[in-house]
Amino acid sequence: MVKMNLLQAINDALISMMTQDERVMVFGEDVGHFGGVFRATSNLQEKFGKARCFNTPLTEQGIIGFANGLASQGSIPVAEIQFGDYIFPAFDQIVNETSKFRYRSGGQFSCGTLTIRTPYGGGIAGGHYHSQSPEAFFAHIPGMKIVIPRNPFQAKGLLLASIKDDNPVLFMEPKRLYRASVGEVPEEDYELPLGKAEVTAKGSDITLLAWGAQMEIIEKAAEMAALDGISCELIDLRSILPWDAETVCESVMKTGRLLINHEAPLTGGFASEVAATVQENCFLHLESPIARVCGLDTPYPLSHEKEYMPDHLKTYEAIKRTVNF
């Protein structure tokens, strides 16, 4: 075990993959010599050469289009989009190409080897364009998996699994935790399963569901609720698509209550999808309406960032309302 932060865990996974398989190539804006603006790709160019880790011109549609072609040829691209907020010039390549390659060719061609890494999320005084959590846009596209780690251990295991998985994966990294989250990570390779949620704390009164950086928020809220004698079960969804309805529903059938927390705006957020599925499967077990604690339906504001965020206090209040319904 080595103590490392989330960035180092990602770097570690990339080094391991590039060492094992020469078909793995890492590229994006500033990822080469500089090692990326967050330094997730530090030393890769030095170790593996400019042909396998390189800067691209500043064009996200180019980066993903290039990655799609490279993946369809049989290489293993790990493309970085510098900020999740800047993934939209590549939206067409992702929505109409990455995720439909396999289906439209009857399985002859695919972008299954592609992994797209991108930092997402707020809480860093980033304003409109360095804070967004765009997972729900991509959850609406069949054909691509979406994975979000909550700490360094998860990051390494999930990234290794994402690169090895034979489907395109959007790997979203909570940038607020890049350096803030530090933990023990095994030196050797290990994979964590895609499509599997993890129950991180057992409880009996209410299920709290989140992913990425919001896991700390629901943990904090659960501690506050515990002082009121409320026992929370905590689940990290980990994969947004395909998502682990079984684990979530099992928990809700036990606790009878569900609260979902995400940073992205409420309307059309992934919580809506979870809520719809849970009420369908757990209707008779529910003792109160499913609560959603989310970002407001506004662009992500700078000066009102604190007010905008679905923080532990809003979560704690929603827990009480749900339990005392």
Add this chain to the structure above:
Amino acid sequence: MKDRNHLSNVGLSHEVQIIKNGILDIPMLQLLQADGKPHDGAVLPSLDQETVQKIYDTMQYIRVLDERMIAAQRQGRISFYLACTGEEASTIGSAAALKPQDMIMSQYREQGALAYRGYSTEQFMNQMFSNELEPNKGRQMPIHYGAKELNFMTISSPLGTQIPQASGYAYGQKMAGEEAITICYFGEGAASEGDFHAGLNMAAVLNCPVVFFCRNNGYAISTPAEEQFAGDGIASRGLGYGVKTIRVDGNDVMAVYAATEQARKIALEENCPVLIEAMTYRLAAHSTSDDPTGYRSKDEEEKWRAKDPILRLEAWMEAKGWLDAEANKQYVEKTRQEVLQELKRVEQVPICVVDEIVEDVYDTPPWHLRKQLKDLKEHIAKYPEAYPKTSGRL
């Protein structure tokens, strides 16, 4: 239906001839030599002393502002800053050649153009402290300026997005019969975005009176221009799209002024776009989040520091007898004091009341936003100490 007219102008060749890139040698307009002396035969723009003084003062002003704000960021007083050191001639020289009614659409490193238009120290501070006096209501990060009364479009971080917008804005100006053009600034990095190509092509096809001004400062964060494009800079692309083009020494304020003045005239009179590529160097770090020592040498920086555009203009003014060193010293000192004072004062101005969080999403907040605001205010009232910036004024 029109036939394919352009084919009638195409010459024929009877051997396989692959045209090499680089056959088009696009020169760089330079009027002042490095020591400020005009080149032999160079025709300088006819600028009166007052205008030159204003250009010079604005360059000094921006140097001081950049210096102080970087310091303020290091002290933790603002969250972010982005300086334009070394590029003052490009942005200020071009802005000086425009008319106040011309629209400016910028990328983010064009504070010089904004200052030339008359944006005050107080306005700069309001924006950087994201306070309630700032017309963009503190919603964006520092340096994302916008001032409707100065015809300066609010800046957006996603790169290149303003380029096709500038074509559309200029088309609207033309349709409305305005005596005005749009200038669109962007970096050589942003010129790799699809929006650049869309914007230039549309402007050319639709005859838009827009001046595209590329600041080719050698870097996009850590990525050097050699890793950004393989062709002859950005200028060569203009020609491919049928856009009139000029390349200019971006550290020579006279050349920048002359090129922009001419470009504006052509855009307006001929209803067409013009592309200017200004060759310069980003002496500053990309932003306060960046440290260039990891990707470029001190030697390279020193080489460009010697080409400081302010020194070049200063030398020219000196020779002309227009430089008053004492007055200049006082101006710089006065500016420093003013920036410090305003910084201290504006720091105390509160951010917007929380009600503003749901305004301007639409023209008026729909029911769901009104409900979200009501819930939010009740929540803040319950935990006032957790939201200290808004709880005092619910």
